[in-house]
Amino acid sequence: xxxxxxxxxxxxxxxxxxxxxxxxxxxxxxxxxxxxxxxxxxxxxxxxxxxxxxxxxxxxxxxxxxxxxxxxxxxxxxxxxxxxxxxxxxxxxxxxxxxxxxxxxxxxxxxxxxxxxxxxxxxxxxxxxxxxxxxxxxxxxxxxxxxxxxxxxxxxxxxxxxxxxxxxxxxxxxxxxxxxxxxxxxxxxxxxxxxxxxxxxxxxxxxxxxxxxxxxxxxxxxxxxxxxxxxxxxxxxxxxxxxxxxxxxxxxxxxxxxxxxxxxxxxxxxxxxxxxxxxxxxxxxxxxxxxxxxxxxxx
Amino acid sequence: xxxxxxxxxxxxxxxxxxxxxxxxxxxxxxxxxxxxxxxxxxxxxxxxxxxxxxxxxxxxxxxxxxxxxxxxxxxxxxxxxxxxxxxxxxxxxxxxxxxxxxxxxxxxxxxxxxxxxxxxxxxxxxxxxxxxxxxxxxxxxxxxxxxxxxxxxxxxxxxxxxxxxxxxxxxxxxxxxxxxxxxxxxxxxxxxxxxxxxxxxxxxxxxxxxxxxxxxxxxxxxxxxxxxxxxxxxxxxxxxxxxxxxxxxxxxxxxxxxxxxxxxxxxxxxxxxxxxxxxxxxxxxxxxxxxxxxxxxxx
Numbered sequence: 001x002x003x004x005x006x007x008x009x010x011x012x013x014x015x016x017x018x019x020x021x022x023x024x025x026x027x028x029x030x031x032x033x034x035x036x037x038x039x040x041x042x043x044x045x046x047x048x049x050x051x052x053x054x055x056x057x058x059x060x061x062x063x064x065x066x067x068x069x070x071x072x073x074x075x076x077x078x079x080x081x082x083x084x085x086x087x088x089x090x091x092x093x094x095x096x097x098x099x100x101x102x103x104x105x106x107x108x109x110x111x112x113x114x115x116x117x118x119x120x121x122x123x124x125x126x127x128x129x130x131x132x133x134x135x136x137x138x139x140x141x142x143x144x145x146x147x148x149x150x151x152x153x154x155x156x157x158x159x160x161x162x163x164x165x166x167x168x169x170x171x172x173x174x175x176x177x178x179x180x181x182x183x184x185x186x187x188x189x190x191x192x193x194x195x196x197x198x199x200x201x202x203x204x205x206x207x208x209x210x211x212x213x214x215x216x217x218x219x220x221x222x223x224x225x226x227x228x229x230x231x232x233x234x235x236x237x238x239x240x241x242x243x244x245x246x247x248x249x250x251x252x253x254x255x256x257x258x259x260x261x262x263x264x265x266x267x268x269x270x271x272x273x274x275x276x277x278x279x280x281x282x283x284x285x286x287x288x289x290x291x292x293x294x295x296x297x298x299x
Numbered sequence: 300x301x302x303x304x305x306x307x308x309x310x311x312x313x314x315x316x317x318x319x320x321x322x323x324x325x326x327x328x329x330x331x332x333x334x335x336x337x338x339x340x341x342x343x344x345x346x347x348x349x350x351x352x353x354x355x356x357x358x359x360x361x362x363x364x365x366x367x368x369x370x371x372x373x374x375x376x377x378x379x380x381x382x383x384x385x386x387x388x389x390x391x392x393x394x395x396x397x398x399x400x401x402x403x404x405x406x407x408x409x410x411x412x413x414x415x416x417x418x419x420x421x422x423x424x425x426x427x428x429x430x431x432x433x434x435x436x437x438x439x440x441x442x443x444x445x446x447x448x449x450x451x452x453x454x455x456x457x458x459x460x461x462x463x464x465x466x467x468x469x470x471x472x473x474x475x476x477x478x479x480x481x482x483x484x485x486x487x488x489x490x491x492x493x494x495x496x497x498x499x500x501x502x503x504x505x506x507x508x509x510x511x512x513x514x515x516x517x518x519x520x521x522x523x524x525x526x527x528x529x530x531x532x533x534x535x536x537x538x539x540x541x542x543x544x545x546x547x548x549x550x551x552x553x554x555x556x557x558x559x560x561x562x563x564x565x566x567x568x569x570x571x572x573x574x575x576x577x578x579x580x581x582x583x584x585x586x587x588x589x590x591x592x593x594x595x596x597x598x
Contacts, residue, residue: 184521205504216595217518256598298597299555
């Protein structure tokens with residue numbers, strides 16, 4: 001079962017204690033796609049400008065990502081520049097240039113309207129809703145957002161929450177949208193707002209899922225040297241949703257496996273700048289780390 | 300295999316969003332003992348003043364805690380007053396009255412010198428060393444401390460690190476003593492300083508163990524309403540060390556089980572003020588929650 005991801009495709013300039021990279025391939029949809037493509041075919045829905053390097057498109061295609069719905073518009077590609085200091089938990093945004101993202105309207109091919117698994121990665125909730133309304137036979141819809149939309153398009157986002165199966169948020173977003181400080185209560189609050197399943201990402205502290213009467217929590221996989229945390233959340237979501245897209249049932253076992261895959265994929269992501277580490281990741285690397293992770297948490 | 304714990308026995312006055320309790324039974328050794336006594340006989344080594352309520356001694360004895368080495372001295376019992384606000388992660392100390400703790404010299408019976416498992420809960424590292432030197436045939440020694448001793452008796456503490464098997468610290472203490480921000484590196488640094496096994500407690504984010512080539516991490520058990528976090532760290536240590544005291548080998552399986560017991564015991568502790576919840580805890584409660592916890596993290 002393939003999955004379609006809507007989000008940003010960006011050129012990221014990032015500085016961390018490990019160094020600096022200029023105009024790397026990045027964006028929420030790209031990080032998600034790189035991760036999810038380890039599990040299932042991925043269709044990318046995003047926009048770039050005429051300045052977007054051709055080699056990035058080729059790279060995604062080689063990675064098995066369907067770029068039919070990657071629109072190229074007149075104008076410049078979305079650019080983000082950020083810096084991480086100290087414990088690398090929070091990015092300091094130095095600049096954001098929306099470029100063609102400012103007027104983005106997702107455009108998908110007819111055959112893509114029948115894809116059943118969808119991930120609405122972080123973009124304007126109105127754009128997310130626009131795409132979702134075009135889909136014909138949804139089976140599983142995941143949604144991510146960010147504090148900017150929680151603050152500026154709260155109503156649109158809350159309306160969208162009722163139309164998705166899974167809401168994925170980091171701790172700060174979950175607190176901000178639910179109004180609850182305690183994360184377990186925040187997750188419950190978000191479920192009351194409409195999303196049947198809520199996934200809270202806590203960065204170095206792992207992630208948990210609140211769904212029906214179940215609660216699953218896993219720590220992060222221990223990574224000694226974090227090179228660049230950019231995209232870790234989207235990479236987690238890619239592993240989580242990518243695995244669930246292939247799972248027959250949305251039962252407890254599948255959800256736990258999905259969190260573990262999300263965790264392991266995210267741990268690889270932070271070991272390199274941008275998608276550097278993800279680019280040379282093999283199925284064997286993933287399987288080996290999953291086993292180590294399972295051994296370390298099972299008792 | 301019984302365990303001997305050295306630490307404080309206190310009268311705690313605590314205010315949290317759930318309410319306030321005056322002069323409850325508390326202290327590092329008490330919280331540890333309440334937890335460890337679920338696994339193995341516990342000998343308490345501490346001091347109280349003449350004002351210490353008789354009923355607290357009876358209560359500990361009833362709980363199966365050997366109070367032979369609970370010295371009663373002329374003077375007042377150690378008192379701590381604190382308040383938790385907001386997310387309950389950090390205690391605001393309102394007052395500390397050392398009383399008889401200021402001149403405490405642990406005094407144990409001859410037969411107690413042969414106890415093989417020892418936990419040096421948070422007191423002055425010179426007192427911890429004094430006790431440890433009196434023990435005859437140690438098998439497993441655990442050590443806890445706090446930022447005050449890291450700042451004021453760093454040299455004594457570092458010397459002691461080389462004489463113990465397990466060092467238990469919270470995240471702030473681990474960072475402060477090792478000088479490393481990244482917790483995995485902090486744990487490694489503390490091991491280089493002498494403790495073969497390091498346990499880092501991260502509060503609501505769980506705990507991890509660094510030992511030889513192994514790394515085990517578990518999230519906290521999800522508790523929806525935290526009533527009072529006082530003593531959660533000592534309760535964790537009590538479950539961890541209490542279980543290990545009964546384990547034949549210090550292998551990976553035993554360590555993982557020990558973390559899980561520590562986690563579960565701590566989760567009960569925070570559900571009531573002081574030792575209220577621990578006081579009415581049954582073996583069945585523990586077994587049931589351990590099973591739920593195992594189900595939630597295994598995949």
